Amino acid sequence: MDEPQARRTRLQQVALLLGPALGILTPLLLEIPEHPRAPSMLGIVLWMAIWWLTECVPLAVTALIPLIAFLSMWVSNTATTLLMVTIGMAVLTRLDKALGAQQGTCQQFPNSFTIFHM
Secondary structure, eight states, X not given: OOHHHHHOOHHHXXXXXXXXXXXXXXXXXXXXXXXXXXXXXXXXXXXXXXXXXXXXXXXXXXXXXXXXXXXXHHHHOHHHHHHHHHHHXXXXXXXXXXXXXXXXXXXXXXXHHHHHHO
């Protein structure tokens, strides 16, 4: 038995299997006609919550679960991507104004705006 696995508690070992099981079974067993994607999202949330609370894997690994689970949804949804760019622009604008008011002028954020405008 390797060292990282030997250090896991019994709860962490159970959570290591229970998280993915709930992530897969929830969309198969639960149906919400008004929101067809909701069971998949709930499954991923349950999986992440179990792994996060028990820390059976590093938190960075847990944080990557949505990226892996919903990768095709994010790549194919161009409207969402454009929406996120506008949200990012708004956040950077407010941050630039806040930092500019506190420190005079901020030289970092104009470069960020140039990257977003390209």
